[in-house]
Amino acid sequence: MSTSAKFVGGFGFRLRGFLFRKRRLLAAAFLCAAAGVAVEALLPKDPETVQVVAAGADLPVGTVLGADNLTLVSLPRAAVPQHSFESVELLAGQQLATPVYAGDVLARNFLVGSGLLAGSPPGTVAVPLRPADASTVQLLSPGQRVDVVLSTGNGFEVSAQNTVLARGLPVLWTSEESGSGPFQAPGGQEEGLVVVAAGPDEAASLAGASSTGHVHLVLTSAEG
Numbered sequence: 570m571s572t573s574a575k576f577v578g579g580f581g582f583r584l585r586g587f588l589f590r591k592r593r594l595l596a597a598a599f600l601c602a603a604a605g606v607a608v609e610a611l612l613p614k615d616p617e618t619v620q621v622v623a624a625g626a627d628l629p630v631g632t633v634l635g636a637d638n639l640t641l642v643s644l645p646r647a648a649v650p651q652h653s654f655e656s657v658e659l660l661a662g663q664q665l666a667t668p669v670y671a672g673d674v675l676a677r678n679f680l681v682g683s684g685l686l687a688g689s690p691p692g693t694v695a696v697p698l699r700p701a702d703a704s705t706v707q708l709l710s711p712g713q714r715v716d717v718v719l720s721t722g723n724g725f726e727v728s729a730q731n732t733v734l735a736r737g738l739p740v741l742w743t744s745e746e747s748g749s750g751p752f753q754a755p756g757g758q759e760e761g762l763v764v765v766a767a768g769p770d771e772a773a774s775l776a777g778a779s780s781t782g783h784v785h786l787v788l789t790s791a792e793g
Contacts, residue, residue: 701783703761721782
């Protein structure tokens with residue numbers, strides 16, 4: 570037998586002896602490898618993510634949004650809120666109707682405008698009112714409810730009369746809380762302006778109230 574044949578035969582004998590002695594260790598290693606492959610196969614795939622716009626810092630009510638106070642965050646598509654935004658440019662110049670914390674994902678109902686009516690009954694509209702006493706606005710904030718009272722006459726030549734036009738209307742926006750914004754009054758004056766949510770019938774009564782008398786807002790804790 571040649572030297573090479575002896576070497577190969579001896580190596581094979583030693584290899585079989587090694588495998589026999591280490592058979593339990595090798596079996597355990599193979600089982601671990603198989604378990605790892607099985608677990609990896611069962612793990613869910615990484616979810617698809619999308620970028621959405623979030624607040625880049627704590628922002629108060631009335632903040633005008635722009636690239637300096639917004640940021641993009643990545644979220645799993647299933648976790649993205651409805652009516653959120655995927656581009657900072659879509660929010661540029663918009664105004665917050667509610668305070669937000671850094672990292673909050675922004676949606677349309679966070680903004681002054683039609684988004685304020687999110688979740689309202691069909692037909693609800695946003696109605697701007699200018700109270701006779703502008704200081705009343707300082708007592709109001711979005712979410713509070715008010716009764717709207719119209720006062721006519723002067724108590725002298727014309728008898729004074731108070732009429733309740735609507736009860737329990739939610740305040741959507743106030744110039745006191747939000748500063749300047751898109752609810753422009755004639756001449757661009759927004760001081761003392763309040764925007765409330767009202768049904769179609771109530772809106773018709775409220776629309777011309779300021780021109781027929783003095784509008785007063787009475788805070789209430791319940792719907793009318």
